[in-house]
Amino acid sequence: MNTPRILEVRKGILKKNDQLARGLRQRFREAGVFVVNLVSSPGAGKTSLLQKSLLVLREQGYHVAALVGDLATENDARRLAQSGAPVRQISTGTTCHLEAEMIGRALKGWSLETLDLLFIENVGNLVCPASYDLGENLRAVLFSVTEGEDKPLKYPTIFNSADVAVLTKMDLADVAGFNRRLALENIQKVRPGMTVLETSARGEQGLTAWLAFLQKQIPVSKTS
Amino acid sequence: MNTPRILEVRKGILKKNDQLARGLRQRFREAGVFVVNLVSSPGAGKTSLLQKSLLVLREQGYHVAALVGDLATENDARRLAQSGAPVRQISTGTTCHLEAEMIGRALKGWSLETLDLLFIENVGNLVCPASYDLGENLRAVLFSVTEGEDKPLKYPTIFNSADVAVLTKMDLADVAGFNRRLALENIQKVRPGMTVLETSARGEQGLTAWLAFLQKQIPVSKTS
Numbered sequence: 511m512n513t514p515r516i517l518e519v520r521k522g523i524l525k526k527n528d529q530l531a532r533g534l535r536q537r538f539r540e541a542g543v544f545v546v547n548l549v550s551s552p553g554a555g556k557t558s559l560l561q562k563s564l565l566v567l568r569e570q571g572y573h574v575a576a577l578v579g580d581l582a583t584e585n586d587a588r589r590l591a592q593s594g595a596p597v598r599q600i601s602t603g604t605t606c607h608l609e610a611e612m613i614g615r616a617l618k619g620w621s622l623e624t625l626d627l628l629f630i631e632n633v634g635n636l637v638c639p640a641s642y643d644l645g646e647n648l649r650a651v652l653f654s655v656t657e658g659e660d661k662p663l664k665y666p667t668i669f670n671s672a673d674v675a676v677l678t679k680m681d682l683a684d685v686a687g688f689n690r691r692l693a694l695e696n697i698q699k700v701r702p703g704m705t706v707l708e709t710s711a712r713g714e715q716g717l718t719a720w721l722a723f724l725q726k727q728i729p730v731s732k733t734s
Numbered sequence: 735m736n737t738p739r740i741l742e743v744r745k746g747i748l749k750k751n752d753q754l755a756r757g758l759r760q761r762f763r764e765a766g767v768f769v770v771n772l773v774s775s776p777g778a779g780k781t782s783l784l785q786k787s788l789l790v791l792r793e794q795g796y797h798v799a800a801l802v803g804d805l806a807t808e809n810d811a812r813r814l815a816q817s818g819a820p821v822r823q824i825s826t827g828t829t830c831h832l833e834a835e836m837i838g839r840a841l842k843g844w845s846l847e848t849l850d851l852l853f854i855e856n857v858g859n860l861v862c863p864a865s866y867d868l869g870e871n872l873r874a875v876l877f878s879v880t881e882g883e884d885k886p887l888k889y890p891t892i893f894n895s896a897d898v899a900v901l902t903k904m905d906l907a908d909v910a911g912f913n914r915r916l917a918l919e920n921i922q923k924v925r926p927g928m929t930v931l932e933t934s935a936r937g938e939q940g941l942t943a944w945l946a947f948l949q950k951q952i953p954v955s956k957t958s
Contacts, residue, residue, distance in 0.1 A: 551775050551776045551777060551858070552775045552860050552881060552885055552888070552889065553775060553878070553880065553881025553882045553885060580888050581861065581888060581889060581890070581891070582887065582888060582889075582890055583884070583887050583888050585884055585887065585888065604861070604865075604891060606830065606859070606861035606862055633861070634775070634860065634888070634889075635830070635859060635860070635861055636776050636858065636859070637805065637828070637830035637857070637859055637862070638830055638861070638862070641828075654777075654880065656777065656878065656880040656903065656906065656910075657776060657777025658777045660807070660809055661776055661777060663806065663807050663809065664776070664804050664805060664806060664807050664809065664858070665776065665805060665806075665858075666805070666806055667805070667828060679880065682880065682906065682909060682910060685906060685909045686880075686906060687936075712911075
């Protein structure tokens with residue numbers, strides 16, 4: 511019987527991850543940096559939303575940076591670095607999520623004190639990242655209008671573990687036959703009271719509301 | 735140090751899965767049923783393609799059935815059962831893929847001998863399902879035009895482990911600004927010579943080609 515042993519090992523990993531995440535959270539607090547963990551399916555638009563967010567936040571004088579997780583390639587880091595913000599890629603190999611330990615390692619040598627906002631773009635996956643705390647202050651789950659309205663019901667854990675849901679690709683809602691009412695209803699079924707922002711990185715729809723939502727969360731000591 | 739122990743346990747699981755998958759493959763061969771494992775991101779259109787496929791294949795006199803994997807809900811099984819084909823849902827809980835053992839259990843009581851084609855719809859995930867052989871004869875990776883052309887490069891293992899790639903939602907290609915040439919190029923980079931089918935379940939584009947591709951694979955003893 512393998513099962514009990516596997517469970518035991520998994521619990522061990524998670525416990526270790528939780529401890530490391532606690533350490534990261536403490537470090538982020540001391541540095542006064544607000545950390546956002548973006549999770550979603552592959553291709554839901556995390557990198558596109560982040561590209562726009564980094565650009566606009568920098569224009570507004572915020573100090574922002576990003577860590578990007580992927581199994582392979584450094585494509586996303588290259589895309590994000592065009593904003594001028596410091597960006598580091600974390601290659602996870604065959605691992606389907608980021609872990610606190612990977613974040614700690616990727617942050618080596620960075621002076622977090624100079625940052626207002628740090629974005630972590632997780633591996634595109636609606637299952638694995640749900641269980642791994644990265645010490646973030648806010649977890650945002652992205653959900654594109656082309657994925658189908660049932661995703662919150664089918665992946666309840668990740669919606670439950672997130673603080674805010676961001677609908678993406680709203681410019682495709684009509685052609686995709688997106689049922690907005692049903693999608694919102696399904697989010698609320700899984701996570702009653704959850705804040706939902708509606709965006710399109712291509713059309714820049716909802717970008718201001720998304721950034722205002724983030725800016726409200728930045729520690730006062732930084733913005734004053 | 736947890737790492738060596740985890741690796742050892744994972745290898746143990748995979749070895750056990752491979753053994754069970756071998757048993758399933760033998761059973762499928764003896765029953766003369768052709769088994770297709772559909773893998774993709776969440777919301778790439780596995781259920782929609784399958785709905786249409788089951789309907790048309792049944793109209794053409796084929797005996798078809800489906801197993802559907804999801805973390806939660808029986809939505810997909812309900813959608814597929816409308817075709818009149820036998821369908822069973824496998825609830826994986828927090829597991830991000832189907833395993834051979836789950837397939838074996840779900841098939842209990844089914845007389846595979848009466849079937850020509852059995853579809854297995856995997857959990858929506860571009861990472862975990864890659865490593866789990868389900869005893870299938872064909873693995874098809876679906877890839878929707880709204881996900882971005884870079885997905886084969888970012889999730890190479892699943893494209894490498896698949897036998898055929900199916901582009902989905904081709905009716906949205908223009909509005910999504912899909913770069914078809916680049917997507918095909920990226921597939922070929924990861925898996926040179928891979929067959930790629932272009933479909934839209936909504937527009938029924940490419941459905942005939944997809945079904946013809948499957949029909950060519952059904953054991954002759956069944957079709958004669």
